[in-house]
Amino acid sequence: MDIGAIWDLIILKPMINSLISLSQVLWGSFGLTIIVLTVIVRGAMYPLTLKQLRATKAMQMLQPKLAALQKKHGSDKQKLAQEQMQLYKESGVSPSGCLLPMLIQMPIWIALYQAIIRVMAVNPESFLNLSHYLYSWPVVFEALPLNNQFLGLNLATPNFLLAIIVGASMWIQQKMVQAPPVPGADPKAQSQAQTMTVMMPLMFTFLSMSFPSGLALYWVASNIISFVMQYFISGWGGLEPLKDKLVLSISQLFKGQGSLRDRLSLAGRTQVLPAAPPAPEETGPTAGEITGGEDVHEDAGQSSTPKKDKAKPKSRKGKKGKHK
Amino acid sequence: MRIKKKSLKLAAITALIAVGVVITGCAGVGTAQAGWSGVIAGSGSVYLGSAGGKLVALNVENGFYQWQENLEGSTTSTGLGCAGATPAIIYATPVLSGDTLYVGDYSGRLYAYNVNDRQSKSVLLNGAGSKSIIGSPLVHDGTIFTGSTDGSLYAFDAASLTFKWKHDTGGEIWAAPAAWQDSVFVASFDKKVYSLNSQTGQPNWDAPFECDGPIIASPVVYGDMVIVASLDRHVYALDALTGELIWAFPAGEGNEQSPSRWLWATPVAENGTLFVAGMDGLIYVLNSASGQLAGTIDLEAPVAATPVIAGSRLVVVTDTGRIYSIDTTSFQKVELRNLDAAVTAPLGANNGTVYIHSVKESAVYAVNGETGALLWSTTLE
Known part of the structure; x- marks a missing residue:
């Protein structure tokens, strides 16, 4: 069994069938189903998200000290590394603390994204292809095809307004993740963070203009949940x-x-x-x-x-x- | 100097993102769209809609090109940098009636081509707000019927393409309609089967027949029954006059080993027997009068392409390209050959030859339905 088949069996198929089954409970509304499943999945991932956000925050707070170390030992790479490690140790901060929870969550986000694309079945070929992912549950067979209309939107086609909302919500989320300007922090790192804060929302806005608005809805729901979590964990941030x-x-x-x-x-x-x-x-x-x-x-x-x-x-x- | 370097870096990132966005936008989301038009044979030619949106005529004997016509397509925007005229996408198998070839495309336009002088006319089903035509049209008593994803069945005069009537259903129509006497039957995503007067569009039955799943396979008129296979994995036989249920067969029920997938392909009736191909790789053989299961034939791969009768045998192609011939009395299967090409388009047959369109390979194959010999194959432009 290749990696793709294992991925489908363990992650993608359960996600697709959950999505379809959930829609039956939610009056067949695909839009509502996207929002509710996003909330459920993000809720289930909450402990990991919490860990990640706390670790990110702690790392941000170390930035001025790291910058000072950089300034002090910039020419001696070995000494700098030693001092940095010492600082991490003393502060009880692990650089991998930000990355690891995110890496664990990543497959789930990708599966949710893929599940939404597949269930949305934007063209006849996609609908035919969906049959390969379905369980033998009557509820699944009876639910399809899902109702792509949501709040006046056709979730199978791009929507300009929703694309703008994706960009705005992502900008807010990026801005909140970003640490407020701290004296002594590495200006290069700050500049990179600033660039990301602008580029990511722009990129996702353009993507949303091309992609079915069902995906945009998922991004908006996900961003809103992110910045609510972010607020309760580390406030308004940037x-x-x-x-x-x-x-x-x-x-x-x-x-x-x-x-x-x-x-x-x-x-x-x-x-x-x-x-x-x-x-x-x-x-x-x-x-x-x-x-x-x-x-x-x-x-x-x-x-x-x-x-x-x-x-x-x-x-x-x-x-x-x-x-x- | 430093500022210039930084600006260059930023510009490079922006350009990369822009290119990525445009590429992603053009590629779209989900499986690539190419249509799945089947092949029809007649007047010394085979006709089909190609993946490139062309109506193609090939010589029935050798597969040589006779002519091809670009369908109009539509003007849509699929994303940044991708707006403009898009080629037609053809899911419907063309229908030949006399000298006129009828076909519908994904933009919702119905075309009538004279195969001799190639003069054409077309009509957009529902004006500018038209949705798509997926199922094949049907010509019956001088009227052409076609379903649309806007949920309506449309009737036009076959000669002039002037509008006669339309009947709304509650869901998209992907199935080709079927006709019997002065009735036309249509199945819809709203899980219902309708019987309409072919002249007026008025319902014939007291109420449409309703099942538990959307219907993609076309209804089949056999004797005075209408046979329907639904995505709820049931085959239904209805009284053509009243719409009452005569029998229902649950495909895959009680068979724990069966993945029990959709019934996508249209059933085929022959000599009092129904052959129903499933996406679970099984052919369900049913007694057409009682709905009793006479046997199952395992092809070990999903079947989406509607099978066809060639001579005394049923020819089936799996979605992996394996061609099987099944004896319609003994139900013995023989593997004829492996095209090693994905096939989802309905098969066509003429004088014992089976015509197979692989959209993915963009090729048409002519295969002897008895021996499996490859008579010719043509790669479409």
């Missing part, structure tokens, strides 16, 4: 400065800034507002310090703000201790 700017802009539109802040529950972000009161706490971890694993993320977004306000996010963190 979106923090943008969010602050937005709050400032909105605040300037209104005279009663204080009441607006109260309404938006954004007291912890008031350092950039003209009428901001001083922070109740004096000190917090400085940018880049690893004080408690993923918890330090709140400080990273404040690099462009006065140091005295650094304690503000910590007070918010206190309210949301469960995020630990």
Whole structure:
């Protein structure tokens, strides 16, 4: 049995038949089925995602120190490697911690993507080909072909609006994964991250314009789940400065800034507002310090703000201790 | 200098992504689309729709090209850089009636070609919003009938292609219609079989017959019965007059070893026996009067191409290209030859010769239905 047959047997066929069977429960709606199955699969992968996001966060927090090491030992590669390893060891961070959970999840994402393509059967040949993947379950035979209409969209054809939403949601997700600008961080790495943040959403927008919108729906659902998870694990990430700017802009539109802040529950972000009161706490971890694993993320977004306000996010963190 | 290098790198990445996007967009998603037109023989020629969207006429004796015509196709956009006129895709097997060859394409256009002077006319089924024609048309009593993926069965005057009537079903129609007396039968993805008056399009039965799966195989009129094979893996025999169920046969039931896949190919009736080829690689041999199973023949590979009777034998081709001949009385099978080419298009037959179109290989094979001798093969342009 070749690798393709094993892949089909163990991963792809169960995914395809689950997708079709689930659609029967969901009134035959393929669109709803894509969303629900994406939620289920991402839910099942949650422990791995959590591990990956935490490891990524911890790595991001190490960046200033790594940059400092690079600066210090840039000419001595061996010494640099040693120091880096020592830093990882001391911080309890493993570089493979980001990669491994992602690698484990990868086959599942690919299978889900392939299953959606196959079940969607955008042309007669694809529909005929689908028969090779079906179990002998009556529910599977009765469900097909699935209803490709969802919220006025034909999921078998490309949709411009959904393609734009794919790009926007991916940009938000990329931006949230990205660490806020940290003084001392490697500018090359930051530049690469910036490029990725723009290129990936652009690429997926163009892909979505060419692909059936059922796939775009899957990407949108997946991105939304990603950034919800991301928010609860490490906050707004690279979106923090943008969010602050937005709050400032909105605040300037209104005279009663204080009441607006109260309404938006954004007291912890008031350092950039003209009428901001001083922070109740004096000190917090400085940018880049690893004080408690993923918890330090709140400080990273404040690099462009006065140091005295650094304690503000910590007070918010206190309210949301469960995020630990 | 550094900025220039960085800009170049960024430009290179952007260009790579752009090329990738365009290529992916052009390639599309899912299995490549090429159609699966079968072959029909008549007037000294064999006719078929090629994977390149051409209507092709080959000499029936030697397979030499006689003529080919480009079908109009459609103007669609499949993605970035891929907009524009796309060649026709032909799933329907052409139908010859007198000197006129009728064929429908995936853009929803129905064509009528005079095979002598090659004058043609065509009609788009439903105007600009037309969907596709997958099933073969049917000519009956001066009317041409064709189903569409918009869910309607259309009737046109066969000579002028002027619209007569249409009847809506609840699902796509991929099956060719069948006719009997003044009735036309059509099966749909809505899991129903309809009987309509061929002149008016009005339903003949009190209610359409409903089963548990969509129907892709064409209905077969045999005696005063309509035989239907459904994707719910059942074969149904209906009273052609009333639409009442006479019998139902569950293919693969009770056979734990059978993967029980779809019944895709149209059943073939001969000498009181029905031969139903399944995607599970089995040929179910049924008594046409009772629906009792007379036997199964294992071909060990799925069959999607509708088999054909050649002389006294049923000729079947699996989707791997193995050609079998089955005696219609003893049900003994003989492997005639292996084309080693995927075959999903319905087979055609004329005077004991079987014509096989492999879309994947873009070739037509003429094989003796008794001996399996390859009479000729032609690679399509």
